[in-house]
Structure formats: C-alpha cells, structure tokens
Amino acid sequence: MQLKNFFIIFIFLGLSSCDFLKEKLFTESQIPSVDSILDLSSVDVYPSFPACDSLIDSKLINACFKIKIHQYLSNELSIQTFNTTEYIDDTIQVRLLVNAYGKTELLGLNSPLKIQKTLPSLDSVIRESFQNIPRIRPALKRGVPVSVIYNLPIVVKTN
Numbered sequence: 053m054q055l056k057n058f059f060i061i062f063i064f065l066g067l068s069s070c071d072f073l074k075e076k077l078f079t080e081s082q083i084p085s086v087d088s089i090l091d092l093s094s095v096d097v098y099p100s101f102p103a104c105d106s107l108i109d110s111k112l113i114n115a116c117f118k119i120k121i122h123q124y125l126s127n128e129l130s131i132q133t134f135n136t137t138e139y140i141d142d143t144i145q146v147r148l149l150v151n152a153y154g155k156t157e158l159l160g161l162n163s164p165l166k167i168q169k170t171l172p173s174l175d176s177v178i179r180e181s182f183q184n185i186p187r188i189r190p191a192l193k194r195g196v197p198v199s200v201i202y203n204l205p206i207v208v209k210t211n
Contacts, residue, residue: 095200097192099150121148121185121204128181136170136210144206146178152197154190158182159201167208178206 097110104116144167147160161175168175190197 095191095193095198096195099154099191099200100189101186102189117188118202118204121202124185125178125181125204125206128184129177132177134171134174138166138170138210140167140170140208140210142167142208144174144178144208146182146204146206148182148202148204149199150188150190150202151199152190154188154197156182156185156188171208174208 098114098117100107100113100117101120103120104113107113107116142164144164145160145162146158147162149157149159151157158179161178163175191200192198
C-alpha cells in the first residue's frame with residue numbers, strides 16, 4: 053500500500069511540477085514588438101560613389117552622392133561648347149533612377165522652353181552624359197539593395 057501511495061504522489065508531483073520547471077522567457081508586457089511596417093519613402097543607406105565610402109553618417113553620404121553626381125555632370129558638360137546670344141538663367145530638372153544593381157537610368161528631363169529653343173542640343177548631351185556614368189553602390193533598406201529616384205536640378209547660366 054505504501055508503494056501504491058508513493059507511486060500516486062510521485063505521479064501527481066511529476067504532472068503538477070511541469071509548470072514550475074517551465075522557464076518564462078517574456079511576460080506579456082515584455083514581448084518584443086516586430087516592426088512589420090516598412091517605410092518605403094526612405095532608405096537606410098543612400099546610394100554612393102566609391103569616393104563617399106569613408107563617410108558614416110547617412111546624410112553626409114547622400115550629400116556626397118549629390119555633389120559627386122553634379123561634379124560628374126559638370127565635367128561632362130564642360131567638354132561641350134554651346135553658343136547663344138541670349139541670356140539664360142534657368143534650371144533643368146532631371147529625374148534619375150539608381151536601381152538596385154547600381155545602374156543609373158534617366159527617367160525624365162524637364163527643360164524650360166527658353167533653354168529648349170536657345171540650346172536645343174543640351175538635352176541630348178545631358179542624356180548621353182548619364183549613359184556613361186560609372187556604376188554606383190545602390191541604396192540599402194534593411195540590408196537589401198533597393199532602387200531610388202533622385203530629382204536633380206541643373207542650373208544653366210550664360211553670360
């Protein structure tokens with residue numbers, strides 16, 4: 053009889069002690085929330101040229117990218133000769149895509165009518181310049197390369 057009582061008590065303790073042995077990792081208030089909302093309007097790391105690699109701050113990388121792309125375009129346009137007798141002080145808006153592979157694509161070019169009339173070849177020179185741009189490191193969102201679109205203003209001034 054003692055063995056039977058011992059066996060019943062042993063089974064009862066074995067079944068009821070499971071809750072005491074179970075380790076609680078998190079209480080309900082401590083459960084980490086998973087960020088399931090993905091902000092597609094921004095990136096974690098902006099696209100960059102190799103010259104911008106030493107920068108750490110995201111805003112500085114973005115500023116460096118814009119400066120380098122303007123420098124590249126300025127160098128390409130400085131090779132060309134444009135002749136006009138009219139005074140121009142206007143801005144061309146360029147929509148540029150940097151895809152997830154670091155390749156650039158000119159999506160659009162918005163030239164004011166005055167520039168189109170006085171410098172008709174400028175648009176084609178800008179288009180050609182962007183075809184020869186060196187490969188860029190793509191933007192990253194959570195470590196994954198993503199495409200981004202830039203609106204770049206190009207100021208055209210004549211003397």
